[in-house]
Amino acid sequence: MVRPTLLGRPAIRHALAVTVCVYASAAVFSLAAQVPQLRSMTDGVYSAAQAARGQQVYQVQCGECHGMAMEGTTGPPLVGDSFLSNWSGRPLANLIDKIEKTMPFNQPVSLSRQQAADLAAYILQAGKFPAGQAELTEATLAQVAFPTVRTLPAPAASGAATFLPPPEGNLAELMRAIAFPAANTIFNLQIRDPAAQPKKSPASSPFDYVEWGSSVYPGWLAVDQAAIAITETAPLFLTPGRRCQNGRPVPVDRADWKQYVAALVEVGKLAHQTSRARNYEAFVDISEKLNDACADCHKVYRDKGGTEGSGAIRCQ
Numbered sequence: 001m002v003r004p005t006l007l008g009r010p011a012i013r014h015a016l017a018v019t020v021c022v023y024a025s026a027a028v029f030s031l032a033a034q035v036p037q038l039r040s041m042t043d044g045v046y047s048a049a050q051a052a053r054g055q056q057v058y059q060v061q062c063g064e065c066h067g068m069a070m071e072g073t074t075g076p077p078l079v080g081d082s083f084l085s086n087w088s089g090r091p092l093a094n095l096i097d098k099i100e101k102t103m104p105f106n107q108p109v110s111l112s113r114q115q116a117a118d119l120a121a122y123i124l125q126a127g128k129f130p131a132g133q134a135e136l137t138e139a140t141l142a143q144v145a146f147p148t149v150r151t152l153p154a155p156a157a158s159g160a161a162t163f164l165p166p167p168e169g170n171l172a173e174l175m176r177a178i179a180f181p182a183a184n185t186i187f188n189l190q191i192r193d194p195a196a197q198p199k200k201s202p203a204s205s206p207f208d209y210v211e212w213g214s215s216v217y218p219g220w221l222a223v224d225q226a227a228i229a230i231t232e233t234a235p236l237f238l239t240p241g242r243r244c245q246n247g248r249p250v251p252v253d254r255a256d257w258k259q260y261v262a263a264l265v266e267v268g269k270l271a272h273q274t275s276r277a278r279n280y281e282a283f284v285d286i287s288e289k290l291n292d293a294c295a296d297c298h299k300v301y302r303d304k305g306g307t308e309g310s311g312a313i314r315c316q
């Protein structure tokens with residue numbers, strides 16, 4: 001389902017608020033009616049036989065990327081602190097969904113739900129959660145969550161980092177969420193002058209929020225925003241406690257890492273000034289500077305490890 005992300009009309013906001021209230025009170029009632037028995041992960045939620053079945057599949061289909069002892073190789077580790085903090089407080093069902101829907105990374109959606117559950121049992125066993133008598137089933141799943149891990153943020157290296165909220169995504173996700181689309185907005189200027197973009201005709205009937213949303217900030221406004229996004233979010237690469245996809249901590253304390261981030265902030269500011277001056281010609285140079293600012297860091301910390309999704313030696 002596509003939901004409009006830009007809510008322009010108060011009517012829609014209110015409509016959403018109402019739906020949320022209805023769900024909230026429904027949840028209260030059903031909780032009161034069912035009183036689910038919550039179980040701890042340490043209560044023996046899977047059986048040893050199930051874990052053994054999981055192990056069979058693991059050795060053939062997973063070990064290559066996650067390591068035979070789940071220590072992580074090209075894929076992230078599936079035991080230890082970084083794994084447990086990724087899954088802190090999340091329902092066990094999410095882990096099974098993740099395996100069923102996205103793994104093996106190179107051949108997703110090839111496992112059955114049962115196999116995914118068996119694999120989860122094996123992962124729990126490797127993580128030293130005790131086995132019990134009964135197997136992990138859909139019914140037990142709904143009641144079990146990973147223990148909540150409190151991760152103390154590493155001591156902040158710079159004053160600014162002290163006030164940053166804890167990370168939500170890994171580094172690659174953050175890059176894809178902000179740096180990638182923002183940089184591409186700027187790179188696209190090489191192909192198209194934002195002032196020359198045809199004005200989209202306003203909403204057709206029936207009114208389409210998605211189409212409308214994509215046309216609200218056209219041309220140079222989109223470039224201003226991209227420049228601001230790059231400048232203001234580059235410091236998020238310094239957030240303590242963030243990990244790279246492979247489970248390694250982002251090297252936020254390294255002097256060269258901080259320099260690469262600072263260099264990106266500088267290019268972002270220059271892009272913003274230039275965008276506000278609506279100086280199209282100057283963007284040839286800015287595109288190049290921006291590309292260098294991304295690539296200088298990638299050469300050292302990203303691309304040594306290989307292509308997307310791989311790279312055990314990334315962030316090292």
Ligand code: HEC
Binds near residue numbers: 061086095104119309
């Ligand atoms: C070709 C390499 C590859 C194979 C094979 C593979 N994985 Fe992965 N796996 C990855 C990569 C890369 C990631 C990180 C990206 C992601 O989360 O999607 C990952 C992430 C995961 C995660 C999430 C880890 C976390 O901390 O969030 C789990 C769980 C997982 N894999 C389980 C499995 C299981 C079980 C198998 C075998 C059925 C498997 N993987 C096979 C590469 C692989």
Ligand code: HEC
Binds near residue numbers: 257293297301307
């Ligand atoms: C300070 C270093 C640094 C800077 C600056 C930087 N990146 Fe990254 N980037 C990385 C690292 C390291 C990764 C791998 C992260 C991981 O595997 O979790 C990455 C991953 C990515 C990815 C995900 C693709 C993949 O292979 O996993 C994209 C997209 C990306 N960067 C785009 C950009 C863009 C665009 C810029 C410039 C606007 C930029 N980055 C600036 C370090 C940097």
